[in-house]
Amino acid sequence: MSxxxxxxxxxxxxxxxxxxxxxxxxxxxxxxxxxTYGEIDMVVRDGDELVFVEVKKSRDFLRAAERLTRAQLKRIYSTASEFLCGEPRGQMTPSRFDVALVNASGQIQIVENAIGF
Structure with missing residues (x-):
């Protein structure tokens, strides 16, 4: 793919x-x-909770999941922490990290709370 x-x-x-x-x-x-640390694909508000979403697309769900690296996880976490600084409750804002896997057919599999530290 180009x-x-x-x-x-x-x-x-x-x-x-x-x-x-x-x-x-x-x-x-x-x-x-x-x-400063990187990019977050999507930030979603679910009531009072913020959901930081990393989107991974590949031929199938397994390949999409395998594209998420440890270094990327650290960047996502650091960037999310930076985003939270702009929220009224700051770091105390309820939040979670989801990974959205998308296959070649456009089907979606959401792995809620996929990234934990």
């Missing part, structure tokens, strides 16, 4: 995931939020 094709496929996967959360009654607060 760089541009891969980029567009990633955007399409993120669109599908955003629609999934909205159908669940949640609000997408930010997409591709960039901080």
């Amino acid at each position: 760089g541009k094709t891969s980029y567009l496929a990633g955007l399409a996967a993120e669109d599908c995931v955003a629609r999934h959360y909205v159908r669940q009654g949640q609000v997408v607060a930010a997409r591709r939020w960039r901080g």
Whole structure:
């Protein structure tokens, strides 16, 4: 897959995931939020809780899951911590980390609370 094709496929996967959360009654607060440490694909508000979502797309769910590295997890966590600084309750804001896996057919599998430290 070329760089541009891969980029567009990633955007399409993120669109599908955003629609999934909205159908669940949640609000997408930010997409591709960039901080000092990196980027968070999506930040979703679920009532008082913030959900930091990493979207991974590949041919199948297993391959998508395998694309998440330990270094990436650390960057996501650090970036989420930075995002929380802008919230009224700061680091005390209830939050979780989901991984949204998207296969080649556009099917979505959400792994809630997938990233824990």
